Amino acid sequence: MTVAEPRPSQSSSTAFDPASAAIAVVTFNRSALLSRLLESICVMEPKPGRVIIIDNASEDDTESVVESFGERLGTELVYRRLAENTGGSGGFSEGVRTAYELGSEWIWLMDDDVEVISDGLAKMGRWTGRFKSIQGRRYDYDGSEFYWQYRVAERMGIPIPFAPAGFDDSGFKPMNSGCFEGMFIHRDIVQRIGLPDPRFFIYWDDQLYGWLASRETTSVIVNEFVLRRTRAIRQWDMGIRHMNASSDTYRFYIMRNRALIKQYYRSEGVYVPVLFGIGTALTFAKELIRLLFVERTTRGTSHLWRGLAEGRKISRDRSFARMAPLEPRQAE
Template sequence: MNTDKKVAIVVVTYNRLKLLLQAIDALLKQTYTNADILIINNASTDETEETLKPYAQRGDILYFNTGENLGGAGGFNFGLRTAYEQGYDYYWMMDDDSIPTPTALAEMMKADEALKGQYSYLASYVFWKDGSPCKMNAPRIADDWINDAALAEKGVMRIQKSTFVGFFTKKDIVEKVGLPIKEFFIWSDDTNYCWRCNEVAPGYLVVDSKVEHRIVSNVNADIITDDTDRLARYVYAFRNRYYNYRMVGSAKNYKIYVFKKFMKILTKSKNQKWKRIRVMMKGVRAGKHFNPPIEYVTKREKVKS
């Protein structure tokens, strides 16, 4: 394995200090050592900044404060841009409650060599604390994965999308597709980014690159069942999803998706059914004209008409 490739490990954090310290500890134990840990603090209001000062002074991490809470999408936009501007060629992105096994990054670098760089992104295998696959981070296997079936012997499988927990990409891809859309704030920013990457080159799951996601419960977030005090955030979910469907020319399928959610809320939600529907429809209305720009790390030449 070529160890000359320098990796920026981009971790976005917000008010989750205890888990963040566990994540940093795991990252410092990676067997692939030609990497720097970039902590992107989304203006946490707990003691994150003070606690991380000794880590930064020792050189264990590189620390950046965004100055305001930009959400996960904005944090990864900030972090990926920062890593690019710092001169790194490879980027491994994750949340502050992501705990990689010691060889997780080394397995990414092995896959990079096996694929001879012919990919747009790689995804770690994300599991929950009981060892089962983490549902919210399950990748979508590509319909044409069989065309690359020989790679399965090397623990690599073609996928259509993954999440930003254990997401690995490289400089030339970021130059081509730009940065995550910060205006998404939360939800669907990683799906959007994967779809943009897929237009350049395939993405792959690296089965032996393993990351534990220490979320409270192993369930997908869903407006149908989520706690009522968390409903407001689903405006972002429905708005951003609408944008993604429009991006790939599937606005009709989005309407079918919303109708199915509407019916399931009516039949399966145990409380606040109309509040859930109002939140959903607020997101739908917002998504109809939501058209944020894609930021690029290099200047784009204007296409002559």
Template sequence: MDRVCAVIVTYNRKELLRECLQAVLSQTRPPDHVLVVDNASTDGTREMLKEEFPQVEVLALPENQGGAGGFHEGMKRAYEAGYDWIWVMDDDAFPRADALALLLERAGEAKVLVPLLQSSEGHRYGAGYWKGWYKEDNLEALTHTPLRVEIFAFVGPLFHREVVKRVGFPRKEFFIWFDDLEYALRIRKQGIKVLLVPGSVVVHDNIVRRKKVSFLGRSKLRADAPAWKLYYGVRNWGWTILWTPYAKPRMRSLVAYIARNFREGLGDLVYEQDRWTRVTLRLLGMWHALTGKLGRIDLKNR
């Protein structure tokens, strides 16, 4: 039987990690091994793991390498240990009890199997296609029939080791955000089939957080993310378009990138209290994308 290693990346969220581990370890088909990549947490995460989850392997990184670095190191460890499948997620992902079993039922059909992401309110999201930009499929209408997709999040995808052998590991230089998009585009470039398995559900709220903002009596919902995270998203998305051979059609991708940042930048000016910080970091992200600068950046004084 194929052996599965679950890789969970965490940083200073031990309560969420506990819930995530409980969900992973109570699967109807549990993973053969669970690896927690701890991004140098300071909230007692390692002590909690030692006391409550002694069966779990902990890869303690010397410094916070972000989600991208955590997935890179965790998938590398699992691959080198010889596992057939690698099941990856953040610490705020809560797979339903049969999530892994339902993915493995389709193991003969594709080498990348992704679950359906669902918010606590039941909203479905998280997978779609590349049209020069990410276009999400209409997941609300899905039945239990698997669907071929191209883009997915690092929230419960199951990778066969052959995929890792062909495309490598996630880019740790991204630090956070868009590491999953870049990895999915690499897989797409190789022509590797990605199958969404709707019956396999992972509850995850983080991506769909929104806040209500107002201007001159008009209100709208905007993504609720701090400015420093915005920088990495803008930079890594732009870098993927400009510096890789697989974000095609490139011109359409670049136009969509510029248009989206122009529109969102105007929104920053109109709706956000820290508007100038956001605009500055958005422009810095675009500049670093253009110049090819990656890695973790000190943004405190910007």
């Protein structure tokens, strides 16, 4: 017997207008994956009002691939090629800025290594009458249900890896994190918390951005499958969870960017040195485990230590300023 999934009620006065949404995609040297994502957008129903492609200075044929979808996409296509690679963090910061300045009410963020389920936008739209920071679910590359760590242990600043995966009849769960592979956020929240911080370059940026959003509004993950990953990643299967492979660049920023989180925590008045230090130690230990069991090497630890050293400089920077709130759009 098939049990119908719960659906939120939504009055006509708050009905979701797909044209009010923008999909913002960040890409870098992965034109084949980007093409697959754009193909999935071509067959979406309904479609968003615009699709924004932020190209992190790709050196492949990304620009020509985007141009080839200009008339096929069936909605406005906005292409921004950055002068240099600013990492995922810089790309998503530019994507949110572009969508905000163009007047989009809803901004749906995603990497280039996913495809959109054809009715994904409609599924997300069902929840917009109740929430302004929403995360949908996604399928993994092999078609399995991808588990995303939607809760963080706030004072330690790390994900809770075994937060319950199931949903009750409400169809949603409160979250205090975020993931740029599917974050669906309203411009009102963006206006209050500012743009994603490009200084992260990669890693922790979306968790922090989602955490900031959860301090302004009720943020939720909903029981709606809206994306599918299109790239296989080497993993270590731990039974109930898995751990992905990484890289030396990631290892550096994983540890370095703990200091950026610390600065934000200080600004929010939630920084507790001992607990945050435990979170940093656990992060370091997790990366050692990743090296041993996923990548089966001990090489790479120097990048963890280098990240910690660079982070100490950021921690001591008393001139650090968080991303500022945005100016509200002027009425026309």
